[in-house]
Amino acid sequence: MLKNRVLVSTLSVIAFLAAWEIAPRAGLVDALYTSQPSRVIVTGVEIIRTREFLHDVYVSLSEFAIGFALAIGIGVPLGLLLGRFAVLRHLLDPPIMAIYATPHLALLPIIIVWLGIGMASKVAVVFVGAAIPILVNSMAGVRGVERSWLLAARSFCAAERQVFLKVIFPASLPSVILGIRLGLSRGVLGVVVGEMYQSQAGVGNKIMRYGSEFRTDHLLFYVFLVSLFGFTAASSVRALEEKLWTTAK
Protein backbone atom coordinates (compact mmCIF):
# COMPACT_ATOMS: atom_id res chain seq x y z
CA MET A 1 0.00 0.00 0.00
CA LEU A 2 2.78 2.38 0.97
CA LYS A 3 4.65 1.63 -2.20
CA ASN A 4 1.54 2.34 -4.15
CA ARG A 5 1.13 5.73 -2.44
CA VAL A 6 4.69 6.78 -3.22
CA LEU A 7 4.33 5.62 -6.81
CA VAL A 8 1.07 7.47 -7.46
CA SER A 9 2.26 10.65 -5.75
CA THR A 10 5.51 10.65 -7.71
CA LEU A 11 3.72 10.03 -10.98
CA SER A 12 1.31 12.88 -10.36
CA VAL A 13 4.13 15.31 -9.53
CA ILE A 14 6.05 14.20 -12.63
CA ALA A 15 2.94 14.66 -14.77
CA PHE A 16 2.50 18.17 -13.38
CA LEU A 17 6.13 19.10 -13.99
CA ALA A 18 6.03 17.63 -17.51
CA ALA A 19 2.90 19.59 -18.40
CA TRP A 20 4.47 22.74 -17.00
CA GLU A 21 7.65 22.16 -19.01
CA ILE A 22 5.91 21.26 -22.27
CA ALA A 23 3.08 23.80 -22.33
CA PRO A 24 5.32 26.85 -22.98
CA ARG A 25 7.39 24.90 -25.51
CA ALA A 26 4.26 23.92 -27.39
CA GLY A 27 3.21 27.56 -27.35
CA LEU A 28 0.10 26.95 -25.24
CA VAL A 29 1.09 29.48 -22.58
CA ASP A 30 3.64 32.27 -22.47
CA ALA A 31 6.76 31.25 -20.54
CA LEU A 32 7.03 34.84 -19.33
CA TYR A 33 4.01 34.18 -17.10
CA THR A 34 4.60 30.61 -16.05
CA SER A 35 8.32 29.96 -16.49
CA GLN A 36 9.40 26.30 -16.72
CA PRO A 37 10.85 23.77 -14.28
CA SER A 38 14.15 23.59 -16.22
CA ARG A 39 14.54 27.36 -16.13
CA VAL A 40 13.74 27.57 -12.43
CA ILE A 41 16.41 24.98 -11.69
CA VAL A 42 19.05 26.70 -13.84
CA THR A 43 18.23 30.07 -12.25
CA GLY A 44 18.28 28.52 -8.80
CA VAL A 45 21.81 27.22 -9.28
CA GLU A 46 22.92 30.68 -10.42
CA ILE A 47 21.26 32.40 -7.45
CA ILE A 48 22.75 30.06 -4.87
CA ARG A 49 26.25 30.95 -6.02
CA THR A 50 25.83 34.68 -5.35
CA ARG A 51 26.84 36.40 -2.11
CA GLU A 52 23.61 38.34 -2.07
CA PHE A 53 21.67 35.11 -1.72
CA LEU A 54 23.50 34.22 1.48
CA HIS A 55 22.84 37.68 2.83
CA ASP A 56 19.10 37.47 2.07
CA VAL A 57 18.79 34.05 3.63
CA TYR A 58 20.72 35.26 6.67
CA VAL A 59 18.45 38.31 7.11
CA SER A 60 15.22 36.33 6.75
CA LEU A 61 16.36 33.47 8.95
CA SER A 62 17.53 35.74 11.76
CA GLU A 63 14.28 37.75 11.68
CA PHE A 64 12.36 34.51 11.89
CA ALA A 65 14.56 32.97 14.59
CA ILE A 66 14.48 36.01 16.89
CA GLY A 67 10.74 36.57 16.52
CA PHE A 68 9.94 32.90 16.99
CA ALA A 69 12.22 32.50 20.00
CA LEU A 70 10.54 35.51 21.63
CA ALA A 71 7.13 34.05 20.84
CA ILE A 72 8.02 30.77 22.58
CA GLY A 73 9.79 32.51 25.46
CA ILE A 74 6.81 34.74 26.23
CA GLY A 75 3.89 32.74 24.84
CA VAL A 76 4.48 29.48 26.72
CA PRO A 77 4.96 30.88 30.27
CA LEU A 78 2.14 33.39 29.85
CA GLY A 79 -0.16 30.69 28.46
CA LEU A 80 0.62 28.36 31.37
CA LEU A 81 -0.07 31.18 33.83
CA LEU A 82 -3.36 32.08 32.19
CA GLY A 83 -4.38 28.43 32.21
CA ARG A 84 -3.62 28.22 35.90
CA PHE A 85 -5.32 31.39 37.18
CA ALA A 86 -8.91 31.90 36.11
CA VAL A 87 -9.16 35.59 37.05
CA LEU A 88 -6.14 36.45 34.93
CA ARG A 89 -7.60 34.44 32.10
CA HIS A 90 -11.00 36.13 32.16
CA LEU A 91 -9.23 39.48 32.18
CA LEU A 92 -6.84 38.81 29.29
CA ASP A 93 -8.79 36.28 27.26
CA PRO A 94 -11.06 38.74 25.37
CA PRO A 95 -8.26 40.90 23.93
CA ILE A 96 -6.19 37.80 23.10
CA MET A 97 -9.14 36.19 21.32
CA ALA A 98 -9.78 39.42 19.44
CA ILE A 99 -6.23 39.34 18.08
CA TYR A 100 -6.52 35.60 17.41
CA ALA A 101 -9.67 36.16 15.34
CA THR A 102 -8.12 39.04 13.41
CA PRO A 103 -6.00 38.45 10.35
CA HIS A 104 -2.87 39.45 12.28
CA LEU A 105 -1.05 40.62 9.15
CA ALA A 106 -3.46 43.57 9.08
CA LEU A 107 -1.23 44.92 11.86
CA LEU A 108 1.69 45.12 9.45
CA PRO A 109 1.29 48.78 8.43
CA ILE A 110 1.08 50.02 12.01
CA ILE A 111 4.05 47.89 13.05
CA ILE A 112 6.03 49.51 10.24
CA VAL A 113 5.02 52.95 11.53
CA TRP A 114 6.21 51.98 15.01
CA LEU A 115 9.37 50.05 14.21
CA GLY A 116 10.45 51.17 10.77
CA ILE A 117 11.24 49.19 7.66
CA GLY A 118 14.27 47.35 9.06
CA MET A 119 14.53 43.97 10.71
CA ALA A 120 12.76 44.98 13.93
CA SER A 121 9.36 45.24 12.27
CA LYS A 122 9.66 41.72 10.78
CA VAL A 123 10.72 40.31 14.13
CA ALA A 124 7.59 41.89 15.60
CA VAL A 125 5.33 40.47 12.88
CA VAL A 126 6.73 36.96 13.40
CA PHE A 127 6.30 37.40 17.15
CA VAL A 128 2.66 38.53 16.93
CA GLY A 129 1.77 35.79 14.48
CA ALA A 130 3.44 32.95 16.36
CA ALA A 131 2.88 34.01 19.99
CA ILE A 132 -0.92 33.93 19.86
CA PRO A 133 -1.44 30.26 18.86
CA ILE A 134 1.39 29.23 21.21
CA LEU A 135 -0.23 31.11 24.09
CA VAL A 136 -3.74 29.87 23.36
CA ASN A 137 -2.67 26.24 23.08
CA SER A 138 -0.48 26.37 26.20
CA MET A 139 -3.49 27.75 28.04
CA ALA A 140 -5.73 25.00 26.66
CA GLY A 141 -3.10 22.42 27.61
CA VAL A 142 -3.17 23.44 31.26
CA ARG A 143 -6.94 23.48 31.34
CA GLY A 144 -7.07 20.01 29.82
CA VAL A 145 -4.93 18.36 32.50
CA GLU A 146 -6.68 15.36 34.02
CA ARG A 147 -8.22 16.53 37.32
CA SER A 148 -7.68 13.21 39.04
CA TRP A 149 -3.91 13.60 38.60
CA LEU A 150 -4.03 16.93 40.38
CA LEU A 151 -6.14 15.50 43.16
CA ALA A 152 -3.78 12.56 43.51
CA ALA A 153 -0.72 14.82 43.63
CA ARG A 154 -2.37 17.09 46.18
CA SER A 155 -3.53 14.26 48.38
CA PHE A 156 0.08 13.09 48.55
CA CYS A 157 0.86 16.58 49.86
CA ALA A 158 2.60 17.93 46.76
CA ALA A 159 3.37 21.63 47.03
CA GLU A 160 1.85 23.97 44.45
CA ARG A 161 5.27 24.32 42.84
CA GLN A 162 5.68 20.57 42.57
CA VAL A 163 2.19 20.19 41.14
CA PHE A 164 3.03 22.72 38.49
CA LEU A 165 6.46 21.36 37.56
CA LYS A 166 5.73 17.65 37.83
CA VAL A 167 2.12 17.35 36.75
CA ILE A 168 0.75 20.38 34.95
CA PHE A 169 3.76 21.23 32.80
CA PRO A 170 4.53 17.73 31.48
CA ALA A 171 0.84 17.00 30.90
CA SER A 172 0.31 20.15 28.87
CA LEU A 173 3.47 19.71 26.80
CA PRO A 174 1.81 18.02 23.80
CA SER A 175 -0.60 20.92 23.51
CA VAL A 176 2.26 23.42 23.83
CA ILE A 177 4.08 21.70 20.96
CA LEU A 178 0.92 21.78 18.86
CA GLY A 179 0.78 25.55 19.44
CA ILE A 180 4.41 25.85 18.39
CA ARG A 181 3.68 23.98 15.17
CA LEU A 182 0.70 26.22 14.40
CA GLY A 183 2.77 29.28 15.23
CA LEU A 184 5.54 28.12 12.94
CA SER A 185 3.61 28.45 9.70
CA ARG A 186 2.19 31.80 10.78
CA GLY A 187 5.72 32.94 11.57
CA VAL A 188 7.06 31.91 8.16
CA LEU A 189 4.16 33.67 6.48
CA GLY A 190 4.87 36.74 8.63
CA VAL A 191 8.51 37.01 7.56
CA VAL A 192 7.67 36.69 3.89
CA VAL A 193 4.71 39.07 3.92
CA GLY A 194 6.57 41.57 6.11
CA GLU A 195 9.54 41.59 3.78
CA MET A 196 7.34 41.79 0.72
CA TYR A 197 5.49 44.75 2.18
CA GLN A 198 8.41 46.97 3.21
CA SER A 199 12.02 45.93 3.58
CA GLN A 200 15.59 46.41 2.48
CA ALA A 201 16.71 42.80 2.16
CA GLY A 202 15.55 39.24 2.64
CA VAL A 203 13.82 36.51 0.69
CA GLY A 204 10.44 38.29 0.66
CA ASN A 205 12.14 41.43 -0.62
CA LYS A 206 13.52 39.44 -3.55
CA ILE A 207 10.17 37.84 -4.27
CA MET A 208 8.56 41.26 -4.54
CA ARG A 209 11.37 42.70 -6.63
CA TYR A 210 11.55 39.85 -9.14
CA GLY A 211 7.78 39.81 -9.28
CA SER A 212 7.62 43.44 -10.32
CA GLU A 213 10.40 42.82 -12.85
CA PHE A 214 8.44 39.91 -14.36
CA ARG A 215 11.36 37.56 -13.74
CA THR A 216 9.17 34.59 -13.03
CA ASP A 217 11.97 32.02 -12.84
CA HIS A 218 13.80 33.97 -10.11
CA LEU A 219 10.54 34.53 -8.28
CA LEU A 220 9.55 30.87 -8.36
CA PHE A 221 12.94 29.75 -7.10
CA TYR A 222 12.48 31.87 -3.97
CA VAL A 223 8.90 30.70 -3.58
CA PHE A 224 10.01 27.08 -3.62
CA LEU A 225 12.85 27.84 -1.23
CA VAL A 226 10.48 29.32 1.36
CA SER A 227 7.99 26.50 0.89
CA LEU A 228 10.71 23.93 1.42
CA PHE A 229 11.75 25.70 4.61
CA GLY A 230 8.17 25.86 5.89
CA PHE A 231 7.59 22.23 5.02
CA THR A 232 10.81 20.98 6.64
CA ALA A 233 10.26 23.00 9.81
CA ALA A 234 6.63 21.88 10.15
CA SER A 235 7.55 18.23 9.54
CA SER A 236 10.29 18.24 12.17
CA VAL A 237 7.98 19.74 14.80
CA ARG A 238 5.34 17.19 13.84
CA ALA A 239 7.86 14.38 14.31
CA LEU A 240 8.72 15.77 17.74
CA GLU A 241 5.01 15.98 18.52
CA GLU A 242 4.39 12.34 17.62
CA LYS A 243 7.33 11.27 19.76
CA LEU A 244 5.92 13.20 22.72
CA TRP A 245 2.47 11.69 22.27
CA THR A 246 3.86 8.18 22.24
CA THR A 247 5.98 8.77 25.35
CA ALA A 248 3.01 10.42 27.06
CA LYS A 249 0.97 7.25 26.58
Place this chain on the structure above:
Amino acid sequence: MDNGKMKGTKPVLLGIASFAAILLVWETMVRLGWVSPFFTSQPSAVALSLSRAARSGELWHNFAVSLREFAIGYGASVVVGILAGALAGRFRIVEYALDPFLWFLYSAPLIAFYPIFVLWFGLGAPTVIAITFLFSVTQIAVNTLRGIQNVDRRLLRAARSFGATERDLLWKVILPASVPMVVAGLRLGVGRALMGVVVGELFGATAGLGHSISYYGALLKTTDMIASLVVVIVVGVLCTQGLSAVEARFDSWRT
Protein backbone atom coordinates in the same frame (compact mmCIF):
# COMPACT_ATOMS: atom_id res chain seq x y z
CA MET B 1 -8.44 21.62 36.02
CA ASP B 2 -10.75 24.55 35.92
CA ASN B 3 -11.69 24.44 39.54
CA GLY B 4 -14.05 27.08 40.79
CA LYS B 5 -15.73 27.74 37.45
CA MET B 6 -16.79 31.34 37.67
CA LYS B 7 -20.48 31.66 38.04
CA GLY B 8 -22.77 33.73 35.86
CA THR B 9 -21.71 37.08 34.55
CA LYS B 10 -18.38 37.51 36.25
CA PRO B 11 -16.20 36.42 33.28
CA VAL B 12 -18.17 38.69 30.96
CA LEU B 13 -17.77 41.63 33.33
CA LEU B 14 -14.04 41.01 33.63
CA GLY B 15 -13.77 40.85 29.85
CA ILE B 16 -15.60 44.15 29.41
CA ALA B 17 -13.48 45.65 32.19
CA SER B 18 -10.30 44.62 30.42
CA PHE B 19 -11.37 46.27 27.15
CA ALA B 20 -12.45 49.40 29.01
CA ALA B 21 -9.10 49.48 30.84
CA ILE B 22 -7.17 49.20 27.58
CA LEU B 23 -9.11 52.09 26.03
CA LEU B 24 -8.77 54.20 29.19
CA VAL B 25 -5.01 53.66 29.52
CA TRP B 26 -4.53 54.34 25.82
CA GLU B 27 -6.51 57.60 25.95
CA THR B 28 -4.86 58.89 29.15
CA MET B 29 -1.32 58.07 27.99
CA VAL B 30 -1.87 60.21 24.92
CA ARG B 31 -3.68 63.00 26.84
CA LEU B 32 -0.86 63.17 29.39
CA GLY B 33 1.65 63.39 26.59
CA TRP B 34 3.44 60.17 27.50
CA VAL B 35 3.17 58.80 24.00
CA SER B 36 2.82 60.71 20.77
CA PRO B 37 -0.60 60.49 19.07
CA PHE B 38 1.35 60.33 15.82
CA PHE B 39 2.29 56.74 16.67
CA THR B 40 -0.68 55.47 18.61
CA SER B 41 -3.53 57.89 17.91
CA GLN B 42 -6.23 57.79 20.61
CA PRO B 43 -9.60 56.08 21.03
CA SER B 44 -11.61 59.30 20.85
CA ALA B 45 -9.94 60.31 17.57
CA VAL B 46 -10.42 56.81 16.15
CA ALA B 47 -14.12 56.92 17.04
CA LEU B 48 -14.45 60.30 15.29
CA SER B 49 -12.66 58.98 12.22
CA LEU B 50 -14.94 55.93 12.14
CA SER B 51 -18.12 57.99 12.32
CA ARG B 52 -16.83 60.32 9.62
CA ALA B 53 -15.96 57.36 7.35
CA ALA B 54 -19.38 55.86 8.02
CA ARG B 55 -21.21 59.07 7.12
CA SER B 56 -19.18 59.76 3.99
CA GLY B 57 -19.90 56.25 2.74
CA GLU B 58 -16.20 55.41 2.46
CA LEU B 59 -16.49 52.73 5.13
CA TRP B 60 -19.41 50.98 3.45
CA HIS B 61 -17.73 51.11 0.07
CA ASN B 62 -14.53 49.52 1.39
CA PHE B 63 -16.54 47.00 3.35
CA ALA B 64 -18.59 46.05 0.29
CA VAL B 65 -15.49 45.62 -1.87
CA SER B 66 -13.82 43.37 0.69
CA LEU B 67 -17.01 41.42 1.29
CA ARG B 68 -17.45 40.74 -2.42
CA GLU B 69 -13.86 39.51 -2.78
CA PHE B 70 -14.28 37.36 0.29
CA ALA B 71 -17.60 35.91 -0.90
CA ILE B 72 -16.31 34.93 -4.35
CA GLY B 73 -12.94 33.59 -3.18
CA TYR B 74 -14.32 31.73 -0.20
CA GLY B 75 -17.35 30.47 -2.15
CA ALA B 76 -15.12 29.00 -4.83
CA SER B 77 -12.85 27.39 -2.26
CA VAL B 78 -15.84 25.78 -0.49
CA VAL B 79 -17.03 24.19 -3.75
CA VAL B 80 -13.59 23.10 -4.96
CA GLY B 81 -12.33 22.14 -1.49
CA ILE B 82 -15.29 19.93 -0.59
CA LEU B 83 -15.35 18.34 -4.03
CA ALA B 84 -11.61 17.60 -4.06
CA GLY B 85 -11.67 16.45 -0.44
CA ALA B 86 -14.65 14.17 -1.03
CA LEU B 87 -13.13 12.61 -4.14
CA ALA B 88 -9.83 12.09 -2.36
CA GLY B 89 -11.61 10.61 0.66
CA ARG B 90 -13.61 8.22 -1.48
CA PHE B 91 -10.92 7.13 -3.95
CA ARG B 92 -7.44 6.23 -2.76
CA ILE B 93 -5.80 7.04 -6.06
CA VAL B 94 -7.12 10.61 -6.04
CA GLU B 95 -5.83 11.05 -2.51
CA TYR B 96 -2.36 9.83 -3.43
CA ALA B 97 -2.26 12.00 -6.53
CA LEU B 98 -3.38 15.15 -4.70
CA ASP B 99 -1.33 14.55 -1.58
CA PRO B 100 1.95 16.24 -2.63
CA PHE B 101 0.11 19.30 -3.95
CA LEU B 102 -1.98 19.67 -0.81
CA TRP B 103 1.18 19.42 1.28
CA PHE B 104 2.89 22.02 -0.83
CA LEU B 105 -0.02 24.45 -0.66
CA TYR B 106 -0.33 23.82 3.07
CA SER B 107 3.28 24.68 3.88
CA ALA B 108 3.99 27.31 1.22
CA PRO B 109 3.57 30.96 2.20
CA LEU B 110 0.98 31.38 -0.52
CA ILE B 111 1.23 35.13 -0.54
CA ALA B 112 4.51 34.67 -2.41
CA PHE B 113 2.40 33.91 -5.46
CA TYR B 114 0.97 37.39 -5.29
CA PRO B 115 3.37 38.90 -7.88
CA ILE B 116 2.57 36.07 -10.30
CA PHE B 117 -1.14 36.59 -9.82
CA VAL B 118 -0.70 40.25 -10.59
CA LEU B 119 1.00 39.16 -13.81
CA TRP B 120 -1.85 36.82 -14.63
CA PHE B 121 -4.91 38.70 -13.44
CA GLY B 122 -3.78 42.31 -13.10
CA LEU B 123 -3.91 44.54 -10.06
CA GLY B 124 -7.09 44.63 -8.03
CA ALA B 125 -10.04 42.42 -7.17
CA PRO B 126 -9.26 39.28 -9.28
CA THR B 127 -5.82 38.90 -7.69
CA VAL B 128 -7.25 39.34 -4.20
CA ILE B 129 -9.94 36.75 -4.97
CA ALA B 130 -7.32 34.28 -6.22
CA ILE B 131 -5.26 34.69 -3.05
CA THR B 132 -8.35 34.33 -0.87
CA PHE B 133 -9.22 31.14 -2.72
CA LEU B 134 -5.72 29.66 -2.35
CA PHE B 135 -5.53 30.57 1.34
CA SER B 136 -8.73 28.74 2.25
CA VAL B 137 -9.08 25.88 -0.24
CA THR B 138 -6.42 23.56 1.22
CA GLN B 139 -7.85 23.77 4.73
CA ILE B 140 -11.33 22.85 3.50
CA ALA B 141 -10.08 20.03 1.24
CA VAL B 142 -7.87 18.50 3.95
CA ASN B 143 -10.62 18.61 6.57
CA THR B 144 -13.17 17.07 4.20
CA LEU B 145 -10.70 14.32 3.35
CA ARG B 146 -9.99 13.58 7.02
CA GLY B 147 -13.70 13.71 7.85
CA ILE B 148 -14.54 11.08 5.27
CA GLN B 149 -11.56 8.90 6.11
CA ASN B 150 -12.34 8.95 9.80
CA VAL B 151 -15.90 7.69 9.44
CA ASP B 152 -16.27 4.82 11.87
CA ARG B 153 -15.55 1.55 9.99
CA ARG B 154 -18.11 -0.24 12.15
CA LEU B 155 -20.87 2.09 10.95
CA LEU B 156 -19.98 1.27 7.36
CA ARG B 157 -19.89 -2.44 8.03
CA ALA B 158 -23.17 -2.34 9.88
CA ALA B 159 -24.85 -0.46 7.03
CA ARG B 160 -23.40 -2.86 4.46
CA SER B 161 -24.55 -5.94 6.33
CA PHE B 162 -28.07 -4.55 6.34
CA GLY B 163 -27.85 -4.32 2.56
CA ALA B 164 -27.09 -0.61 2.02
CA THR B 165 -26.05 0.30 -1.50
CA GLU B 166 -23.03 2.50 -2.22
CA ARG B 167 -25.39 5.44 -2.66
CA ASP B 168 -27.08 4.81 0.66
CA LEU B 169 -23.67 4.60 2.27
CA LEU B 170 -22.64 7.96 0.87
CA TRP B 171 -25.84 9.84 1.71
CA LYS B 172 -26.87 8.16 4.93
CA VAL B 173 -23.59 7.25 6.61
CA ILE B 174 -20.50 8.93 5.19
CA LEU B 175 -21.83 12.43 4.65
CA PRO B 176 -23.65 12.85 7.98
CA ALA B 177 -20.75 11.32 9.90
CA SER B 178 -18.19 13.59 8.28
CA VAL B 179 -20.18 16.81 8.69
CA PRO B 180 -18.58 18.00 11.96
CA MET B 181 -15.10 17.71 10.49
CA VAL B 182 -16.16 19.44 7.27
CA VAL B 183 -17.79 22.27 9.22
CA ALA B 184 -14.61 22.69 11.27
CA GLY B 185 -12.73 22.99 7.97
CA LEU B 186 -15.20 25.61 6.77
CA ARG B 187 -14.66 27.61 9.96
CA LEU B 188 -10.87 27.45 9.74
CA GLY B 189 -11.23 28.30 6.07
CA VAL B 190 -13.10 31.50 6.91
CA GLY B 191 -10.20 32.66 9.09
CA ARG B 192 -7.70 31.93 6.37
CA ALA B 193 -9.89 33.54 3.69
CA LEU B 194 -10.15 36.71 5.80
CA MET B 195 -6.38 36.72 6.04
CA GLY B 196 -6.19 36.27 2.27
CA VAL B 197 -8.50 39.23 1.61
CA VAL B 198 -6.63 41.54 3.98
CA VAL B 199 -3.13 40.53 2.85
CA GLY B 200 -4.10 40.61 -0.81
CA GLU B 201 -5.54 44.10 -0.35
CA LEU B 202 -2.53 45.31 1.63
CA PHE B 203 -0.45 44.84 -1.48
CA GLY B 204 -2.19 45.53 -4.67
CA ALA B 205 -5.78 46.62 -4.36
CA THR B 206 -7.50 49.87 -5.18
CA ALA B 207 -10.22 49.61 -2.54
CA GLY B 208 -11.23 47.51 0.46
CA LEU B 209 -10.52 47.44 4.18
CA GLY B 210 -7.00 46.03 3.80
CA HIS B 211 -6.26 48.61 1.15
CA SER B 212 -7.37 51.48 3.37
CA ILE B 213 -5.15 50.22 6.23
CA SER B 214 -2.20 50.15 3.87
CA TYR B 215 -3.13 53.46 2.21
CA TYR B 216 -3.45 55.44 5.44
CA GLY B 217 -0.36 53.69 6.76
CA ALA B 218 1.66 54.94 3.82
CA LEU B 219 0.35 58.46 4.45
CA LEU B 220 1.22 58.05 8.15
CA LYS B 221 -2.39 58.90 9.04
CA THR B 222 -2.38 56.70 12.12
CA THR B 223 -5.92 57.54 13.25
CA ASP B 224 -7.57 56.53 9.98
CA MET B 225 -5.39 53.45 9.76
CA ILE B 226 -6.39 52.29 13.24
CA ALA B 227 -10.05 53.00 12.44
CA SER B 228 -9.89 50.57 9.49
CA LEU B 229 -7.98 48.09 11.63
CA VAL B 230 -10.74 48.22 14.25
CA VAL B 231 -13.32 47.36 11.59
CA VAL B 232 -11.22 44.37 10.47
CA ILE B 233 -10.88 43.17 14.07
CA VAL B 234 -14.63 43.48 14.69
CA VAL B 235 -15.44 41.58 11.48
CA GLY B 236 -12.94 38.86 12.43
CA VAL B 237 -14.37 38.44 15.93
CA LEU B 238 -17.99 38.40 14.69
CA CYS B 239 -17.18 35.76 12.04
CA THR B 240 -15.34 33.51 14.49
CA GLN B 241 -18.00 33.77 17.18
CA GLY B 242 -20.84 33.17 14.74
CA LEU B 243 -19.14 30.16 13.21
CA SER B 244 -18.32 28.62 16.58
CA ALA B 245 -22.05 28.79 17.37
CA VAL B 246 -22.91 27.12 14.06
CA GLU B 247 -20.28 24.47 14.65
CA ALA B 248 -21.57 23.69 18.13
CA ARG B 249 -24.97 22.98 16.61
CA PHE B 250 -23.58 20.57 14.04
CA ASP B 251 -21.46 18.87 16.64
CA SER B 252 -24.42 18.14 18.89
CA TRP B 253 -26.32 16.88 15.87
CA ARG B 254 -23.82 14.06 15.43
CA THR B 255 -24.52 12.37 18.73
